[in-house]
Amino acid sequence: MVALRRRLLRTPLGxxxxxxxxxxxxxxxxxxxxxxxAVAGTLLAIRPDAGGTAKLRQMAVSASLQGRGLGAALVHHAETILQPLGANRIVLSARETAVGFYRRLGYRVTGETYIEVTIPHLPMGKIL
Ligand SMILES: CC(C)(COP(=O)(O)OP(=O)(O)OC[C@H]1O[C@@H](n2cnc3c(N)ncnc32)[C@H](O)[C@@H]1OP(=O)(O)O)[C@@H](O)C(=O)NCCC(=O)NCCS
Structure with missing residues (x-):
């Protein structure tokens, strides 16, 4: 998982x-x-806080397997794990290039663009 995250999310940004x-x-x-x-996709989830807000991060699917619904499956799986742990809302920091992906899964932009890991990101969230 770490190798995939390095390859897709860190090395391209130096x-x-x-x-x-x-x-x-x-x-x-x-x-x-x-x-x-082999590991073809990763997603990390931060457990819900006392107010029920959980966070998703480090979403990545191997380049050769993108566009087949695997990313969506990972996000759905995370949601089904987080809800019974008390999550009523999920937030995430979306790369500008991935905003459309999260929109397809019901996430909405909740604020202004900011720079994270050197590239533009937007805050997004979804009420479960
Ligand atoms: C973004 C990423 C995780 C999407 O994973 P994926 O497995 O290719 O996505 P899926 O095939 O599950 O796509 C689900 C839906 O989102 C759409 N979609 C996928 N990537 C998209 C994008 N970048 N912009 C707009 N829509 C997108 C798909 O067309 C699909 O729509 P449909 O339901 O109408 O068919 C993957 O492209 C990736 O790893 N990118 C590089 C790393 C990255 O940017 N991670 C996100 C960090 S915030």
């Missing part, structure tokens, strides 16, 4: 995924999508 950053993810929910014996 960034690293450090041991310190990975250590900070210990309590998060790590979802992997397998295809032909």
């Amino acid at each position: 960034l690293l995924l450090t041991q310190t950053q990975l250590e900070a993810e210990r309590d998060q929910i790590h979802l992997a999508l397998w295809h032909d014996g």
